[in-house]
Amino acid sequence: MIVRLFNNFTIINLFVLNEPLYSLAERFISYIQLEKRYSAHTCTAYRNDLFQFFDYVTLQYSTTPVEDLSHIMIRSWLAKLMEDAMTAKSVNRKISTLKSFFKFCLRQGLIKQSPMVKVIAPKISRRLPGYIEEKGMQALEDNVSPVSVTSLHIFADDFEGITHRLIFEIFYQTGIRLSELISLQEFRVDHGNQSLKVMGKGGKERIIPVSPGLLVQMRDYMDQKRRHLEEFESGVLLVHPHSGQRLYPKYVYLTVRKYLTEHQITTLKKKSPHILRHTFATHLANNGADLNAIKELLGHSSLAATQVYTHNTIEQLKKVYQQAHPKA
Template structure:
């Protein structure tokens, strides 16, 4: 049974007690940011995980050296998280953080063995990524609401409506992440060669082909932006239709959710910009795209991350088989 020694300690006291560990975590985070070039969002997640872990170590065990941290201490922390109803997926993310941290410590010759070798990650129930069917995407592309008997347009014809419609088109036709779409710069759109350059995770750049129709739509949007706004952020493609400033994640998230919900484009409970990325990948694989090509388009580091979309293809094949085969 573990006795909690410092339940009433303030954050400052925790830091002072194990200052070496907290300082080491800051060095590790600087390494991720400056050398590994992880995104701000990713570094923030790592920081939160490490701070929670070090706070637990300090309150449970008092002053602790790096070499004294054992797999038992780590298991104790993970058990406490699961007791508080944390999901297996979230616990696994924290395990990944600790693995990276102790790997860094090994590389710096601060320890001789990582305590993570004896830590087993909880199993996660695999869920297929949700996506919008082709009928729903056609409604968005043709700008006709599927729930209206009077052919009500989904997007308004004003500049705001044009901005929103183009955001949907770029998401669906390129599979960009939300952060990538917001950061997309005008000069990285090559309308002659019909490609865009995207800066992805870890500072990795990739080239994505686009259709001539999308290139023309982007050109019209750029012209409209210059005639509609007197002042706007010139570097990025997408700007706020009222202020001209660079878009922020919550604006795009709420906008996508609003259109998908109001026009009943999908029955999925989760209606986020990432659904459009899943839709891009799923429609490609369902129509016979090479998995390695889809991997490159999505900017995945490994094929394992892309293979989840083949499950959707298999489910489609099963459905076709059951509906069409005499012996099904």
């Protein structure tokens, strides 16, 4: 049924206005996936956030039209999440999801005003990112275990060990994300310009300079891959040492955690691939690298996300001062 409003020449499709929330959410997800080019991971997170919110309002308020969703309902849901011990960072992510969703609804003419204008995000306590000390990374670089008495080497000499070592080297020398590592392509390794092309968030490409040593390691790895595996996924740089298929996130996560734990490379409780990204950025900052340059290397969209590494630099300076100054 279509009603024509002659006072402002607007056509309102009543079916669209009464579209179920879950169906509307899927339209929104298609929009951010196809037009905004958000990653599959982000789209899944947004869908989960929206469905969780819709489940709540349907149960608590028995409402379905999007125009009936109010800031009171949203505040109530957020309060419930915080009562259930959800962190402020996670709550803020859900707020970001709702802001994007209602902005989409506003552009579609489904609502007159976003209820998010009356929703205030909780403050997040800024926590310094953990990182591995340089001596720990040096042990990995030298392939010499600082704790093992049975074996001097951290990484084995077989193809699996070579794969694991290259994973660490690429993470530490480039600072790329886990998703970027597993999607690296062989043709993106530029030996002539000594650089690596990385496809980041939102399909944005960036070029990262790499050392001659890392280029040699990658070239040797590609040769070893062709000698040791009868079949492997074509074009992908890093593959599973046994199946030949591209690496999957859990495999990389468990690999990084295994080496950092077994050889006591760091005392950090969290031993994930992202720690190596933090380590890359922090070591650059501690050694005087320009913050804007670090931002470009990490692929951050704003400088604010990179500034956290200056706090680590300050902590390093405090440590040096306390150890060296006679009046400290």
